[in-house]
Amino acid sequence: MSDQYMRNLTFENIAKACEGKYIGDESLLQTQITGAVIDSRLVKDGYLFIPVKGEKVDGHKFIPNVFEQGAAIVLSEHELENPAGPYVLVDSTTDAMKKLAAFYRKGLDIKVVGITGSVGKTSTKEMISSVLEQKYSVHKTAGNFNNEIGLPLTIFGIRDSHQVAVLEMGISDFGEMHRLSTMSCPNVMVITNIGYCHLEFLGDRDGVLKAKTECFEHMMPDAVAVLNGDDDKLATKQMVNGKPAVFYGKGESVEAGASDKTTSAGTDDNASAQIHKSVYTTNIENLGFDGMSAHFVTPVGEFDAHIHIPGEHNVYNAMAATAVGLQLGLTIDEIKAGIEAAQTIAGRTNFIKTNGMTVIDDCYNANPVSMKSSIEVLSHAKGRTIAVLGDMGELGADEKQLHHEVGEAVGTNHIDALFCAGELAQGYAKGASEKDAQVDVHYFAEREAMTEELLKYVKEGDTILVKASHFMEFPKVVAALNNEE
Incomplete structure (x- = not known):
């Protein structure tokens, strides 16, 4: 079948999959669509348009426009008067989209690698994709399209020419992973770690483990779980759906403490x-801004690799990619080549040279683990080091303590200066000062005031880390440092 069309997505099958009512010319029921989008501006000839009700705009109002643009069919939550083309009447367009994505995925002859975890999903996705691209045509999640709207759109982007799909899945509450994995049905499921994320919804790390591992219930029958064996919570999941989990980590083995086997998160009795x-991995060497090197040991051979992305967490990303590559039949040489070809993406530990300074743009999002990793990367810079940090969100009852611990990491790594903004960022200031009185600490209630003073403070030769949760809008700090604002 040509890549022009989406396999099995005829008008008739769309109506059935969405559990909706087809309204239109019956002679068109076997017509296949060429794409599916929710943004009316992206509609092309032969597309399905899925109107979604947003906070400000209801996509239904664009239905007349999309037919003019060449849309073949649309979904709708209400009956249309004199539509210019056929439509499927559904109760909820967002629910229908998820059902349609699940139907489409099940009809595809493709291996799906699912990725979730509290930290490192996107960077792990990029590393795994880089490895798998050495052998296969790979379709991967773009940007942050990893939620209940983004994942179906990512799935709709798969075509017959793709051999592997690498799908990132992000959640913040119980039940979401059920819905995401129902759509993706992974053949390989990677979980990077169980950290302190979304605790206001999930309670504690046991809650995070329970929510993330909902994905196990919707894996393909022959699927394998690839897990970080150095994570105490994941180490309890030695059997997944009757098959041994594939673990990765530093050193050949690790002790799983008894307390970790008796948590309330549905762990294995055996x-x-x-x-x-x-x-x-063994012989891990931190090369500062030149990345990391390590010796990798696998069941089929050993190799040395230079990871060109700074930060020790990238060694874990490379180990996950190695494990996935082996599951999908790659050679050691292909895996090594993929690891060494991996690059950073914008907003994720992206290095920007500007005005004689180096800005580490890592402000896409933040949690305690990723904060500490980024601070460790900053500590390897030559010249003056400046951490510019904002509040972290969704940390629950321990949010003040967790901010304090990140501040302590600033002090422990002997960062020269800390600029921080936000209500909770006071914890950074206090923690840094307590650990190292030499840290030049600047606290501000608002990002704007902090940015103004930061621009007066920085000079040629500085390396500046910028990181905060998305709601703090720290990309504006990066833009100001780069003379874009």
């Missing part, structure tokens, strides 16, 4: 005290 890792 968890042993010793976790054997199928893929592990």
Whole structure:
């Protein structure tokens, strides 16, 4: 079948999959669509348009326009008067979109790699994709299209020419992973870690584990779970759907403490005290801004690789990619080549040279683990180091303590200066000062005031880390440093 069309997505099958009512010319029922979008501006000839009700705009109002642009069919939550083309009447367009994505995925002859975890989903997705691209045609999640709207749109982008899809799945509450994995049905499911994210909804790390591992219930029958064996919560998941999990981490094995096997997060009764890792690393060397190097050990051979992205967490990303590559039949040489070809993406530890300074743009999002990783990367810079940090969101009852701990990491890594903004950022200031009185600490209630003073403070030769949760709008700080504002 040509890539021009979406496999099995005829008008008739769309109506059935969405559990909706087809209204239009019956002779068109076997017509296949060429694409599916929710943004009316992206509609092309032969597309399905899915109008979504947003906070400000209801996509239904664009239905007349999309037919003029060449849309073949649309979904609608209400009956249309004199439509210029056929439509499927549904109760909810967003629910219908998810059902349609699940139907489409099940009809595809493709391997799906699912990725979730509290930290590092996107960077792990990029590393895995870089490895798999050495052998396969890969379709991957673009940007942050990893939620209940973004994932179906990503799935709709798969075509017959693709051999593997690498799908990132992000959640913040119970039940979401059920819905995401129902759509993706992974053949390989990677979980990077269980951290302190979305605790206001999930309670504690046991809650995070329970929510993330909902994906196990919707994996393909032959699927394999690839898990970070150095994470105490994931180490309890030694059997997944009757098959041994594939663990990766530093060193060949790790002790799984007894307390970790008796948590309330649905752990396995047969968890042993010793976790054997199928893929592990030794001789890890931090090369500062030049990245990391490590020796990789696998069941089919060993190799050395230079990861060109700074930060020790990228060694874990590379181990996950190695484990996935082995599951999908790559050679050691292909895996090594993919690891060494991986690059950063905008907003994720992206290095910007500007005005004689280096800005580490890592302000896409933030949580305690990723904050500490980024601060560790900053500590390897030559010249003066400046951490520019904003509040982290959705941390629940321990939010003040967790901000304090990130501040302590600033002090422990002997960062020269800290500029921080936000209500909770006072914890950064206090933690940094307590750990290292030499840190030049500047606290501000508002981002704007902080940015104004930061621009007066920075000079040639500085390396500046910019990081905060998305709601703090710290990309504006990066733009100001780069003379874009």
